[in-house]
Amino acid sequence: MAEDLIRYDIVIQDALRGAVRKILSEVGRVGLPGEHHFYIAFDTNAPGVRISSRLHERYPKEMTIVLQHQFWDLTIGEHAFEVGLSFGGIPEKLFVPFSSIKGFFDPSVQFALEFEPGKTAEELPEELVEAAREQERAEAALSAVEEKTSDAKSDKISQVQHKNLQNSDQAEKPESKEDKSGEPGGADVVSLDAFRKKT
Numbered sequence: 001m002a003e004d005l006i007r008y009d010i011v012i013q014d015a016l017r018g019a020v021r022k023i024l025s026e027v028g029r030v031g032l033p034g035e036h037h038f039y040i041a042f043d044t045n046a047p048g049v050r051i052s053s054r055l056h057e058r059y060p061k062e063m064t065i066v067l068q069h070q071f072w073d074l075t076i077g078e079h080a081f082e083v084g085l086s087f088g089g090i091p092e093k094l095f096v097p098f099s100s101i102k103g104f105f106d107p108s109v110q111f112a113l114e115f116e117p118g119k120t121a122e123e124l125p126e127e128l129v130e131a132a133r134e135q136e137r138a139e140a141a142l143s144a145v146e147e148k149t150s151d152a153k154s155d156k157i158s159q160v161q162h163k164n165l166q167n168s169d170q171a172e173k174p175e176s177k178e179d180k181s182g183e184p185g186g187a188d189v190v191s192l193d194a195f196r197k198k199t
Contacts, residue, residue: 009116016113017098024081027067028074035108037068046100048080062102065094085132 024039041064042049044056055063065085067074072084073093080097104113 013091015117017115020113021076023099023104024074025076026077028081032068036106037066038107039105039107040065040067040096040101041100041102041103042096042100046097048095048097049096049100050093054090055087055092055094064103065096069129102135109137 015094020040027038041062043103044051044061044063051059051063065083067083070086073082074083074084079099080095082093082095084091084093086092102115104115
């Protein structure tokens with residue numbers, strides 16, 4: 001058997017990823033028609049993938065997302081798509097290169113595509129990969145700054161609460177009365193002469 005120098009397997013994989021791109025572009029333009037919805041599995045370690053560290057800890061190798069009722073800001077680019085989804089009530093933004101997709105399934109019509117990881121002729125442009133890395137670094141730096149700011153605010157709130165507590169303690173203490181001589185005391189000073197019989 002002759003060697004496949006054309007690499008039909010890779011050509012077909014790229015064509016099918018192009019089909020996924022076209023399908024998502026149409027959904028991004030007009031929304032999901034009828035009962036159609038998608039399960040999209042992708043490699044979370046593939047070049048260019050951007051997901052939060054929280055999601056990456058939960059899905060260290062692969063994750064499957066569902067595009068059905070609750071997704072937003074679906075943006076389709078030449079090499080990747082971006083979408084907003086909620087995970088456990090927490091909104092997340094995902095950036096998924098088409099080259100990272102491992103499976104695409106529409107259960108409403110039992111349509112499925114499977115992709116072999118790494119089998120693509122389309123490499124992500126270096127500038128896209130570098131931009132993704134820069135964004136990850138910027139997000140990590142922003143997260144660190146927000147954490148420090150949050151800690152500083154907590155410290156300041158604790159100090160204010162402590163000061164308010166001290167002030168309220170002082171306000172609750174009864175003020176001492178002063179006698180006419182200016183010395184502190186709780187009672188009036190009366191001279192014994194007032195009780196002596198006058199002769």
